[in-house]
Amino acid sequence: MATLWLFIVIGSVIGFFWYSRKIAEAANEHAQRQAKQLQVQLLSVACKKVLPGILKSGRLGIKSQFLFEFSSDGESLYQGYLYLENEKLVQADIPPHRLG
Structure with missing residues (x-):
């Protein structure tokens, strides 16, 4: 029985x-x-949070927050956030930035 639980946890x-x-x-x-x-250069994407939770649809899923860095003129660096529920984008927070 313990082996079965071990396989379930590992799986x-x-x-x-x-x-x-x-x-x-x-x-x-x-x-x-x-x-x-936005016509900007994407520099990097990093995961900030990954949590299981109840999605807006009422189903159980994974909520995550990602930070992405971009540049509009090659000199400035801006950070935006993407909020996902499973693989679906639900919100994007993009800061004001200079147009290059």
Whole structure:
């Protein structure tokens, strides 16, 4: 019985890691889309938070927050935030920035 629980825990950890990587890839695509839309250069994307929770749809899922850095003129650095529920972008906070 203990072996079964061990396999369940290990499988859950591996599944969570795999799905969090999938979410990170989706966040990178969302950041690239935002950069293209704003006509800025995307510099980096980093994960700030990943938490299980109840989504706006009422289902259980993963809520995450990503920080992305961009430059509009090659000299300035700006930081924006992407809020995802599973792989879906629900909010993007983009600071005021200089147009290059």
